[in-house]
Amino acid sequence: MTYVITGSCIKDDSCVEVCPVDCIHPKPGARDFESTEQLYIDPEVCIDCDACVEACPVDAIYPEFELPEKFAYALDLNAEFFAQTGSTVERTAA
Amino acid sequence: MAPRVAIVGAGPAGAFTAAALLRACGDVQIDLIERLPTPWGLLRGGVAPDHQEIKRLDDTFESQTFKRGCRFLGNVEVGTDLSHGDLMRHYTAVIYATGAQTDKSLGIPGEELPGSRPATEFVAWYNGHPDYRDRTFDLSVKRAVVIGNGNVAADVTRVLTRDPAVLAQTDIADHALAALHESQIEEVVVLGRRGPAQAAFTSAELRELGNLEGVDLHVDPFELDSVSAQWLDEEGTFTARKNVQLLREFAGREPRGERRRIVLRFLRSPVAIRGDGRVAAIDVQRNEIVRADDGTIRARAADDAVETIECGLVLRSVGYRAVPLPDVPFDERAYVLPNDRGRVLGADGEPVPGVYTVGWIKRGPTGILGTNKRDAQETVERVAEDLAALPAPPDEGGIDARLPAGVVTADGWHAIDAHERERGRAADRPRIKLTSREQLLGAVPTP
Numbered sequence: 001m002t003y004v005i006t007g008s009c010i011k012d013d014s015c016v017e018v019c020p021v022d023c024i025h026p027k028p029g030a031r032d033f034e035s036t037e038q039l040y041i042d043p044e045v046c047i048d049c050d051a052c053v054e055a056c057p058v059d060a061i062y063p064e065f066e067l068p069e070k071f072a073y074a075l076d077l078n079a080e081f082f083a084q085t086g087s088t089v090e091r092t093a094a
Numbered sequence: 095m096a097p098r099v100a101i102v103g104a105g106p107a108g109a110f111t112a113a114a115l116l117r118a119c120g121d122v123q124i125d126l127i128e129r130l131p132t133p134w135g136l137l138r139g140g141v142a143p144d145h146q147e148i149k150r151l152d153d154t155f156e157s158q159t160f161k162r163g164c165r166f167l168g169n170v171e172v173g174t175d176l177s178h179g180d181l182m183r184h185y186t187a188v189i190y191a192t193g194a195q196t197d198k199s200l201g202i203p204g205e206e207l208p209g210s211r212p213a214t215e216f217v218a219w220y221n222g223h224p225d226y227r228d229r230t231f232d233l234s235v236k237r238a239v240v241i242g243n244g245n246v247a248a249d250v251t252r253v254l255t256r257d258p259a260v261l262a263q264t265d266i267a268d269h270a271l272a273a274l275h276e277s278q279i280e281e282v283v284v285l286g287r288r289g290p291a292q293a294a295f296t297s298a299e300l301r302e303l304g305n306l307e308g309v310d311l312h313v314d315p316f317e318l319d320s321v322s323a324q325w326l327d328e329e330g331t332f333t334a335r336k337n338v339q340l341l342r343e344f345a346g347r348e349p350r351g352e353r354r355r356i357v358l359r360f361l362r363s364p365v366a367i368r369g370d371g372r373v374a375a376i377d378v379q380r381n382e383i384v385r386a387d388d389g390t391i392r393a394r395a396a397d398d399a400v401e402t403i404e405c406g407l408v409l410r411s412v413g414y415r416a417v418p419l420p421d422v423p424f425d426e427r428a429y430v431l432p433n434d435r436g437r438v439l440g441a442d443g444e445p446v447p448g449v450y451t452v453g454w455i456k457r458g459p460t461g462i463l464g465t466n467k468r469d470a471q472e473t474v475e476r477v478a479e480d481l482a483a484l485p486a487p488p489d490e491g492g493i494d495a496r497l498p499a500g501v502v503t504a505d506g507w508h509a510i511d512a513h514e515r516e517r518g519r520a521a522d523r524p525r526i527k528l529t530s531r532e533q534l535l536g537a538v539p540t541p
Contacts, residue, residue, distance in 0.1 A: 007298025008147045012464030028468055034461070035331045037296040057154040058147055073301065077336075085332055 002043035009038035015052035104128035105135020107453025108191035110470035113158035143264035168502035194414035204367030213411035222267030222527035233277035235406025242411035297336035436473030
């Protein structure tokens, strides 16, 4: 299971601040932060704690099992972001 | 006495700044001054009505500003009702967050013909901005052309094509909903100056354009030119790769014969808008992608051939520009307030004591809603550093005696908000907006 950020994300980074395992990227200050259209959750690291859902001011985050049909694409998209641009491990090693 | 800080402009940048300032310096009196009777700027008047979830950010703004003692002074225009000098006499610090209020023009013949308008006027009209409710857009035409490939271009394209029954569940202005119900538009052509790899749409917006019920999306099959292919491979963002992937998928689609259709055209620049007394057609030229000497990717005219697209409505969305404020330094080339991390700089390059800036008028019209949170943080750090050393304002009596009649406070705004939500409840809509100053002020109880 994982949580998933959808296209409604406004990158206000409230979720980054509350994530206990630092699995939401890119983080403010990261080289690709400005050029990335939304934030993504690394499914390999997410511990399903729900903190980001509480923090998100625009309700852009869902647990995988509650992901609405119109956002179904976002499950793969979040994983793909880390596969293409670097995993949480690689990003936090920097 | 706690220092008084005025924030001019109650849009997202102003709201994030008020919230950050309250967090950074608890003992500060903040007035959020706004030209309109309603706060939250483009969150209310810009964000598309079918992106209702994003508008929920207003709850966060409310709880982090007005609920924490920040005052709202709505229906007060700095530059007319109050001058910069008035603010400096009554506040320890003044933060300008007035955004970028005008559109860039195309600079082509025919741009001013009736039927050719800035897309942002269409946006302000469908979002019920009181200054734009009386605009009219001729939707009795068959084809509209949208110039530009950014968020606003995507928004207006969706609103022009999607089923009005969907929009009827949103807070779209009633006058716009009525006009869209009567719309005869069958096709919206969206022109991008650059190629599929450089489209400024987010992939979320592009995906949405491709998934509208009752709308066909047409993209001509394409091969990326070698410059773009190499750029995408070596420097392309995750979004750019996603966009190209989505566009290839769209290009392979069979039309479903829907009532309306969106056509995305890339590598096309408008060169003239034509018509006898009103828009009848737009002339476009083909571009090619080149890598300039400085390494940037540019579009330039590929040849002299002109293609004419018949259309009755042209909406241009090629960027915004801030307008100068009276008595405040302005950078006429960059169209921002000259500043160092938020401290406004005078002609001598030194900070003007007590004057700050945030948002689009500080950094130019870039970024999305959340960008303003970090931008606000940067400005607030400067204010917090300076605040103790700034002199108390000459007039310690406060601004209230200088405020014009008809000022709308947070209580007044809450009355407007409650009234709009109540009107919406019966119709199962989030709210039904009041769209004129008279209506808005009429909903404010007289003290």
